[in-house]
Amino acid sequence: MSPSRQTTNRSNAARYGLARVLSKLGVCSRSQAEKAVREGRVSVDGRVVLDPEGPTDPERQRICLDGEAVVAAKRVYVALNKPRGVVVSAADERGRDTVYELLAASGLPWLGPVGRLDKASEGLLLLSNDSVWAAHLTDPRYHVDKTYHVQIDTIPAQTVLDQMILGVTDNGERLAAKRISLLRVGEKNAWLEVVLDEGRNRHIRRLLETQGIGVLRLIRVAIGDLALGDLAKGQWRHLSAEEAAGLHNK
The missing domain is CATH 3.30.70.1560 (Alpha-L RNA-binding motif)
Known part of the structure; x- marks a missing residue:
């Protein structure tokens, strides 16, 4: 294979759909990213892109959301004691209370739920902006x-x-x-x-x-080995680096 062909393959391998790139950078969820792209709020190298699946290389291209350059967010891992009657959703069309209202005054960045608990269920819920970590915990192949x-x-x-x-x-x-x-x-x-x-x-x-x-x-x-412990209902805490790594290594 020629050197030029090898370079092309490496470049293609680094390109993902724009919405997926935004999600992996930890700035918003995949669905929120798709919505932002379709609304014309995202540009790549100075050009507005309206296709959420538009191939994008985050290492070589400048991505802006609402005019601000997008950089990878600091990875955050949170454990929440979800109360009964609260839904695991960023917004609820029926006006029900959501777990995000429990985090509203926390100063945390956007976080996505790692798995689900239905409205009537309670207890340990993990949230993170690290989509790779979250995917590992919810992938049935790893049997956490x-x-x-x-x-x-x-x-x-x-x-x-x-x-x-x-x-x-x-x-x-x-x-x-x-x-x-x-x-x-x-x-x-x-x-x-x-x-x-x-x-x-x-x-x-x-x-x-x-x-x-x-x-x-x-x-x-x-x-896994992470217990709810004495975390009060409706309260949350950061996971330590050791706790987050331990769950990923399951």
């Missing part, structure tokens, strides 16, 4: 454990717990838990500890529903 404490409306037999570990089918989709154990038992209900190494939409609720079990509370208490 997520641990939940779940209050249910019955006292289950061990055979029922075993069945959910073996796996069930719900609407054509296989659902299973990596581990399930009884934490404590009351007169009419119980608490389970459920560990997942994959995350499907409403995974635990659907899994329990297949066994006729209803969920009273669902709290995520750990992701």
Whole structure:
């Protein structure tokens, strides 16, 4: 292969869609970047680009958003104790409270949620502007454990717990838990500890529903080795460099 052909290949390999580049630089989400590009708010080397998929090389081209040069944002990693009734969304068309209202006065840069918790669920939620780190934690290939404490409306037999570990089918989709154990038992209900190494939409609720079990509370208490600990409901904290690196190395 000629030297000129090699140079061309290296150049092409460094070019990504403009919206993806903005997201990877940590200045906004992919959807926010696409919107900004279509609105004519982004220029590359002084020329307004309206195509979010327009090939862009962030190392060789000057990108501006609203007239300001875009530089890679400092990577920020945050743990939040999400309260019940709050949605994981930057804006909600139905006017519901969002997790971003809990961060509004924090002075933090734009952060994206790393995975999801539905409105009725609570507990540990990670947010970051490091899209590569976030993608690693949510990629099913890496099987990062997520641990939940779940209050249910019955006292289950061990055979029922075993069945959910073996796996069930719900609407054509296989659902299973990596581990399930009884934490404590009351007169009419119980608490389970459920560990997942994959995350499907409403995974635990659907899994329990297949066994006729209803969920009273669902709290995520750990992701990998990172525990929710004593972080107060609605509060957040920065992850240490060691904590962030430890999760990425799972």
